[in-house]
Amino acid sequence: MPDDDAIRCDACPVLCYIKPGRLGACDRYGNHEGQLVRLDPHVVLDRAVSRGVSIVPFLDRDHEWDGNIVGGPGTFVTAIGAGTTYPDYKPAPFIISSHVEGVDMVTVVTEGIFSYCGVKLKIDTDRHLGPEQNVVRAQGEPVGHVTTSEYGSQMLSLGGVRHLTGGSRREGTVTCETLLNLCNGKAVELQVDEGASVVVQAGKAPVVDGVVEERMRVGCGSATIGMFAKQWFGKVDEVVVVDDHITGVLSEHQAGKLLGVPETGIKMRGRRSTPGRYFQVAEPGTAWGGTNIDDPLSILQPFNSRVAWPGLRLLMVSTTGEHSAYFELDDARLPVECELPAALKESVSRIRENCEPALCTVLFMGGAGGSLRAGVTENPVRLTHSVRDALTRVTCGGAPVYIWPGGGITFMVDVSRVPENAFGYVPTPALVAPIEFTLRLTDYANLGGYVDQVRSLAAITTDDDRRHVPARADNPWPLFPSKSQEGP
Amino acid sequence: MTGQRAQISLLPDGRRLHLHDGPIDLIVEAFGTADQVRAAYRAGAQRFVNVLDELCAELALLRQAFKPDSDEPRGVVARRMAAAVAPYSERTFITPMAAVAGAVAEEILAAMTASATLDRAYVNNGGDIAIHLQPGQQFVIGIVERPDRPSLFGTAVLKATQPVRGIATSGWRGRSFSLGIADAVTVLADRAAVADAAATIIANAVDLPGHASVVRVPARDLAPDNDLGERLVTQEVGELSSEEISRALDGGEQRARSLLSSGLIRAAALRLREQTRVVGQIHRDGLRVPVLERSLVSA
Numbered sequence: 001m002p003d004d005d006a007i008r009c010d011a012c013p014v015l016c017y018i019k020p021g022r023l024g025a026c027d028r029y030g031n032h033e034g035q036l037v038r039l040d041p042h043v044v045l046d047r048a049v050s051r052g053v054s055i056v057p058f059l060d061r062d063h064e065w066d067g068n069i070v071g072g073p074g075t076f077v078t079a080i081g082a083g084t085t086y087p088d089y090k091p092a093p094f095i096i097s098s099h100v101e102g103v104d105m106v107t108v109v110t111e112g113i114f115s116y117c118g119v120k121l122k123i124d125t126d127r128h129l130g131p132e133q134n135v136v137r138a139q140g141e142p143v144g145h146v147t148t149s150e151y152g153s154q155m156l157s158l159g160g161v162r163h164l165t166g167g168s169r170r171e172g173t174v175t176c177e178t179l180l181n182l183c184n185g186k187a188v189e190l191q192v193d194e195g196a197s198v199v200v201q202a203g204k205a206p207v208v209d210g211v212v213e214e215r216m217r218v219g220c221g222s223a224t225i226g227m228f229a230k231q232w233f234g235k236v237d238e239v240v241v242v243d244d245h246i247t248g249v250l251s252e253h254q255a256g257k258l259l260g261v262p263e264t265g266i267k268m269r270g271r272r273s274t275p276g277r278y279f280q281v282a283e284p285g286t287a288w289g290g291t292n293i294d295d296p297l298s299i300l301q302p303f304n305s306r307v308a309w310p311g312l313r314l315l316m317v318s319t320t321g322e323h324s325a326y327f328e329l330d331d332a333r334l335p336v337e338c339e340l341p342a343a344l345k346e347s348v349s350r351i352r353e354n355c356e357p358a359l360c361t362v363l364f365m366g367g368a369g370g371s372l373r374a375g376v377t378e379n380p381v382r383l384t385h386s387v388r389d390a391l392t393r394v395t396c397g398g399a400p401v402y403i404w405p406g407g408g409i410t411f412m413v414d415v416s417r418v419p420e421n422a423f424g425y426v427p428t429p430a431l432v433a434p435i436e437f438t439l440r441l442t443d444y445a446n447l448g449g450y451v452d453q454v455r456s457l458a459a460i461t462t463d464d465d466r467r468h469v470p471a472r473a474d475n476p477w478p479l480f481p482s483k484s485q486e487g488p
Numbered sequence: 489m490t491g492q493r494a495q496i497s498l499l500p501d502g503r504r505l506h507l508h509d510g511p512i513d514l515i516v517e518a519f520g521t522a523d524q525v526r527a528a529y530r531a532g533a534q535r536f537v538n539v540l541d542e543l544c545a546e547l548a549l550l551r552q553a554f555k556p557d558s559d560e561p562r563g564v565v566a567r568r569m570a571a572a573v574a575p576y577s578e579r580t581f582i583t584p585m586a587a588v589a590g591a592v593a594e595e596i597l598a599a600m601t602a603s604a605t606l607d608r609a610y611v612n613n614g615g616d617i618a619i620h621l622q623p624g625q626q627f628v629i630g631i632v633e634r635p636d637r638p639s640l641f642g643t644a645v646l647k648a649t650q651p652v653r654g655i656a657t658s659g660w661r662g663r664s665f666s667l668g669i670a671d672a673v674t675v676l677a678d679r680a681a682v683a684d685a686a687a688t689i690i691a692n693a694v695d696l697p698g699h700a701s702v703v704r705v706p707a708r709d710l711a712p713d714n715d716l717g718e719r720l721v722t723q724e725v726g727e728l729s730s731e732e733i734s735r736a737l738d739g740g741e742q743r744a745r746s747l748l749s750s751g752l753i754r755a756a757a758l759r760l761r762e763q764t765r766v767v768g769q770i771h772r773d774g775l776r777v778p779v780l781e782r783s784l785v786s787a
Contacts, residue, residue, distance in 0.1 A: 006712045012493065012510030013544035017712040025511035025711075 007031050115430040117366030118159025119182050120412070122150065123198065123206045124358035125213045126245060126290055129154045130195020137191045141174040142167070146192055152216045156190070158182070164429055176429035182362045183415045183423040183431070202362040203416045213358040217319035218351050221248035221289065222277045224319055227354075228347055229255035232315070235343045238264040239315045242281065242299065242323070244290035252276035265307030265333075266314075269299050289318035296325050297335060305333045315344055321351030361414065364396070364423070366433055368409040382447035383437065384409055392439040397422040411435075494540070496533045505529045509540045512592055518600060518609035519625075531603035532596045532611070539565060539592055550584045551715035553577075565595045572681035575752060576689055583715040589616035589664075590656050590684030597680075611680075616656040616687075618680035621648040629655060646676075652754050654680030658687035659759075665707050665714065665721035669736055669760065670694035673744075676755045676768075686753045694740030694760055701726030733763050741765045 006017040009024045016024035018031040030037055123129065129146060130136075136144045136156050144158030163175040181188050187201035199207040206213045218224055221243030229250060232239050239250035250256040251264045253276025270281035281299040285292025293299060296316040303312075312329040326344060327335035340348070377383050386392040387409055394401050394409065399417035404410040415423075424432035439447075494509035505516040514536070518528045542563040543550065549561055554570060554577045561570055561584065572587035593613040600609060601620050608627060609620040619627060626647040646652050657674045660666040666688075673691040677683035696702060703724035707716035710723075728736075737760055744756040744767040755768030 013541055014510050014547065015544075019710065019712065022710060026513075 005034075007034065007036055009036055011036075113426055113428070113430050113432055114366035115164060115428060116161050117164075117179070117364065117431050117433070118144070118157065119179055119415075120363045120365060121156040121158060121182070121200060122361045122363075123154045123156065123200060124152060124216045124356070124360070125154055125206055125208055126152065126217055127154075127196065127208045127213070128284065129156075129198060129208065130192030134193045134195060137193065138178040138188060139174050140191075141171045143171075143175045143178045143190075146195070152219075159431075172429045176425050176431065179364075179431055180423055180425050183364050183418075183433070184421050185415065200360040200362075202360060204360060205358050206360050215320050215322075215355040216358050217243070217289070218321070218354040219319065220246040221319055222246045222253065224248055224317075224351065225250055225253045225276065226255045228351065229253070229259055229261075231347045231350070232344075233259045233261065235341070235347075236315045236326075237262075237313045238266055239317065240266070240268070240296070240300070241317055241319060242289035242291060242293070242296060243319045244282070244284050245279075246273065247278040247281045247289070247299070249276045249278070263307050264312055264314075265304030267301035267304060269301060288323045289320070296323070297327075300335075303329065303333045303335075308333045315340075315348075317348055317351060319351070320355050321348050321353075324348045362416070363412045364415050364418075364431075364433060365404075365410070365412045366431070368411070368435060377444075377448045379448040386439060386443065386447050387437070391443050392437050395436045395438065397434040398436070494537045496536070505532065507533060507536045507596070509536065512536075512540055513614055514593065514596060515612040516596065516600070516610070518604070518606045520604065520606040520609075524604040524606055528600035528604035528606055528609065532600040535599035536596055539595060542566070543588070543592075550588070551713070552583060553581050554584055565591050568594060568681045572679070572685040575750070576685065580689065581719070582685070582689070585715045586688040587681040587685040589613040590618065590654060590680035590682070593618035593680045594654070613680075615662070616680055616684045617654065619646060619653045619655070621646065621653070623648050650754070651678050652676045653678055654683035656680060656683035656687040658684075658691035660691075660722035660725070664688075665710070665716055667692040667716070667719060667721060668695040668740070669702055669722050669725045670740060670758060671761065672757075672759045673740065674757045674759075675744075675753050677753045682752060686747050686756070690740050690744045690747065690756055690758065693743035694736050694758060696728070696732055696736045699728075699732070701728060728761060730763070733760050736760055737763055737765050741767055744768075 006019045009016045009018055009029045011024075011029050012026065014025055016026075016029075018024050018029070018036070020031050020033065023030040132146050132148060134146050135142045136146060136158060143163055144156055144160070147155045147157045149155055159175055159179045164172050167175075178188055178190075182200070182202065185202050187199055187204070189197065189199050191197045196209050198209075219227060221241035224241040224243070225239065225248035228239075232250060237251075239248075241248040247268065247270065249266060249268060251261045251266065256276065268278050268281060270278040273279050282288075282291035282293045284290060287294050288296060291299075308329055310329055310331045310333070312333075314327040314329070314335060315324070316327070317324040324340060326338055326340040328338050330336050383392065384407070387394055387403060394403060394411055396411065396413040397418035399413050401411040401413045404412065418434070422434050426432060494507065496508075497506050498504065499506050499515070503517060505514075505518075507514040507516060516529065516532055518525045520528070543565060546561050546563060546566055549559065550566055550569065552558070554573050556574075556577050558570070558577070561567055565588075566584065568591035569584035569587040572591065573582045573584050576582045590613070593611040593616055597609060597611045597618040597620055600606065600611075606620060607622050608625040610627065611618045617629075621627065626645055628645055646655075654677045655674065656677075657672050658664070658666060659670045659672040660668065661671060668691045670691040673687050673694065675683045675687040675690065677686055702722060703726075704720035705723050706718050707714040707721045708718055710721070737758055740758045740760075744753065744758065744765075747753045748756070748768050753768065755766070758765040758767070
């Protein structure tokens with residue numbers, strides 16, 4: 001088969017000819033720039049196979065398989081699409097029993113209607129999205145506000161009963177739609193009053209004023225000095241980490257002092273905060289370290305010539321490691337750019353390696369109210385106590401939740417761990433989210449559960465209008481007995 | 489070499505068997521007593537280690553268009569493939585490779601059921617599935633629309649009283665090339681190899697010839713030794729109007745109906761974008777599509 005750029009794979013007897021950039025019939029071996037390479041096992045339908053590392057050897061000489069067929073039930077019924085009986089005090093739509101490790105487990109499956117709910121949005125960016133407390137809008141309607149920021153991230157709090165039902169009809173509808181889209185993994189455009197426009201989507205990089213945020217900085221300039229001071233010590237006399245927020249200077253910084261880095265006579269522009277930490281060395285922008293400068297020397301004043309010495313070695317680097325420059329002082333104590341020495345190159349790429357990709361993450365937060373709990377048991381407060389005592393495991397579409405301490409059942413869930421399109425809405429407006437309570441059958445009877453309504457798992461899963469979705473490998477299996485409830 | 493190359497292992501759930509050799513990747517599950525399941529897995533694995541070598545021994549023949557007067561291949565699996573594509577050979581271009589996945593699944597299942605008494609079992613070869621059911625048993629089968637997004641768009645219940653023992657899915661997003669534009673055509677037939685060939689034929693018939701939004705490339709440019717040669721295979725499907733989607737599905741449905749009336753298939757579900765066609769009835773509990781539309785409950 002004369003095909004000049006195809007290579008022949010000899011990994012198996014099919015002996016495929018593979019063109020550059022293509023895979024063979026197996027989807028495992030490919031032609032990468034003329035080389036035969038093996039790729040990770042490709043999975044077509046069954047996600048379990050992708051966890052090839054934990055595959056149990058079969059007919060292996062040392063551990064011959066003993067033929068035992070073990071394992072808990074492989075099916076967990078989630079509340080997605082289960083419906084709800086709200087506002088009636090009726091048993092939840094499905095109460096299902098299954099055997100797990102010899103214990104009769106009950107899962108009460110319902111879709112909760114959450115008027116008290118919202119999302120907490122963490123947006124990995126150092127860009128200023130808008131002043132704290134300012135209103136966040138979608139389609140012009142107020143849907144939430146800017147809340148206190150976190151390390152390397154801006155935080156928005158959206159939804160809540162006031163926006164859902166306390167404002168105009170349109171405000172409620174738009175809030176509900178915004179929450180629903182965010183929870184179902186769709187992109188939403190938000191505008192902060194006196195601030196930026198930002199496109200957010202769970203698990204994706206934020207887009208701030210039309211610019212995709214690629215990476216989080218490793219830390220502020222001062223933190224970067226702290227993290228890397230030891231690696232620089234002895235290899236360079238002075239380091240300036242350029243950052244729009246806090247620019248760090250090694251010789252003046254506490255970390256440099258502790259190492260015994262001598263004074264260098266460096267003089268920074270901007271406003272000194274504490275030793276070695278400078279605010280406002282330049283204007284915000286998209287160049288070095290989130291500032292507007294292209295020439296790093298523009299943030300320096302002339303060195304103090306009584307302290308600085310000829311040959312003094314100076315590294316300037318940004319907080320993402322994307323920009324760097326190396327200088328040595330000449331006899332007039334003026335910096336002259338030189339090639340970055342290999343030892344410093346390594347530390348610059350180390351900064352780059354330590355920057356994580358910027359993401360938006362969405363946590364849904366809601367409280368299970370009276371009627372929802374009444375669908376589980378005739379004595380709702382006992383369910384709350386049972387959740388508190390970790391006898392009952394709460395999941396959201398099978399995903400683990402964090403239960404906020406204190407009264408009620410207020411939980412948070414990472415929406416990216418919930419199956420696709422698990423959230424819905426009602427015209428109230430309010431969000432519909434799946435919620436499952438799993439507990440031992442005996443415990444269920446003790447807390448006044450609807451034991452006569454319990455249906456077997458087999459009776460449910462052989463119904464043909466159930467949607468079966470593969471379990472996510474990174475979620476704990478919801479049916480493993482509780483008493484070890486973990487947060488997200 | 490044989491048998492050392494193949495990977496044979498139990499999946500982490502401890503129940504399903506994973507068989508892998510070259511391009512063949514099978515997920516097997518048998519139900520019955522522990523002894524019988526063990527015997528079945530052993531027999532399946534023993535048969536498996538020779539299958540790829542047998543096929544490759546006459547690969548050149550299997551990649552040629554199958555004609556009514558074509559030479560009969562020698563191997564057991566290859567003969568299953570040839571028999572499955574034979575009904576189409578007079579009117580259509582088809583090679584025995586169109587049924588390879590289903591034929592391999594059938595062969596392994598046959599080896600298992602010959603050596604053990606099982607309540608039920610399946611051999612899933614990347615979506616082409618051979619099924620065994622003892623009287624009174626059934627399987628719930630999920631249907632995936634896009635292999636790269638494994639969420640179900642429908643389920644079917646297969647009961648022992650129904651004749652269906654093979655399921656196959658074909659579409660341009662799958663592992664094999666397609667001449668058509670269907671996202672997925674799932675076929676239920678009496679045997680897996682038959683279903684496999686039929687799914688290929690029906691998926692090829694879901695098409696909009698010459699449509700500007702469909703990107704087609706000669707198969708040979710992608711894989712020099714592919715059995716489709718110079719034929720144009722679908723690589724991308726762009727914007728389609730709902731009228732165009734409907735027209736493309738009409739072609740596939742017509743083909744599916746003719747296969748249904750000739751008894752080659754029992755049912756088929758054809759999916760293109762948001763439209764679905766279902767041909768054939770299996771049973772009251774039969775193929776029901778779609779099931780994903782959530783019903784919202786009013787407060």
